[in-house]
Amino acid sequence: MKGVIDNLLDLLFPPKCVFCGKLLDLQEEGLCAACRRDLPWLEGAAAEQVLGGGFLCVSPLRYRGSVRDSLRRYKFQGCRGYHRAYGPLLAHCIQVHLEGQYDLITWAPLSARRKRERGYDQAYLLASAAAGVLGTKAVPLLRKVKHTAAQSGLEEDAQRRSNVQGVYAAFNPAAAAGKRILLVDDIVTTGSTLVSCAKVLQEAGAVGVACAALARAR
Numbered sequence: 253m254k255g256v257i258d259n260l261l262d263l264l265f266p267p268k269c270v271f272c273g274k275l276l277d278l279q280e281e282g283l284c285a286a287c288r289r290d291l292p293w294l295e296g297a298a299a300e301q302v303l304g305g306g307f308l309c310v311s312p313l314r315y316r317g318s319v320r321d322s323l324r325r326y327k328f329q330g331c332r333g334y335h336r337a338y339g340p341l342l343a344h345c346i347q348v349h350l351e352g353q354y355d356l357i358t359w360a361p362l363s364a365r366r367k368r369e370r371g372y373d374q375a376y377l378l379a380s381a382a383a384g385v386l387g388t389k390a391v392p393l394l395r396k397v398k399h400t401a402a403q404s405g406l407e408e409d410a411q412r413r414s415n416v417q418g419v420y421a422a423f424n425p426a427a428a429a430g431k432r433i434l435l436v437d438d439i440v441t442t443g444s445t446l447v448s449c450a451k452v453l454q455e456a457g458a459v460g461v462a463c464a465a466l467a468r469a470r
């Protein structure tokens with residue numbers, strides 16, 4: 253239920269669909285009925301892909317059209333509040349494909365420098381929102397120890413892979429040891445970021461790692 257402040261904010265800034273920008277009706281939350289129907293959803297086996305290293309990754313949406321535009325606003329134009337709309341979509345996908353297959357939820361973090369520049373870590377906000385829907389909390393297990401060029405600016409796969417080697421480290425290995433971990437990111441393209449994070453978690457003693465990304469680029 254919404255509090256007084258939320259209702260006041262809704263009056264001042266009427267909620268809009270995070271994908272198409274349409275003003276939402278009272279019964280619509282986060283996204284409009286048309287987007288709920290027409291977005292490029294991935295369903296059944298299409299939502300699952302196996303990344304390098306054999307890690308499973310599930311995604312509810314394809315990264316194209318209004319999904320891509322929305323995620324760009326979320327990452328690069330300060331629309332941090334979008335995680336509230338994204339969280340339930342990712343949580344539903346996790347429930348359908350990975351129910352009972354993980355003990356902890358974590359995320360692929362930004363470097364301290366990038367987080368300072370952006371003001372927020374979009375993967376953390378997304379992981380937290382999805383975890384909240386799933387009745388748990390996102391736990392920090394990784395650190396980005398090396399600042400890298402933005403992945404979206406690197407076109408070559410080989411360049412993307414070498415861009416993430418040695419970039420992540422375990423933040424709290426004792427918390428990862430013996431656990432099955434669900435690793436969240438906003439977008440999966442080549443999977444190189446998720447795979448390098450998953451390998452670090454394995455080295456820290458995780459007994460399994462599965463991944464979930466809101467949108468899949470390939």
Ligand SMILES: [Zn+2]
Pocket residue numbers: 269270271272273274283284285286287288
């Ligand atoms: Zn819409």
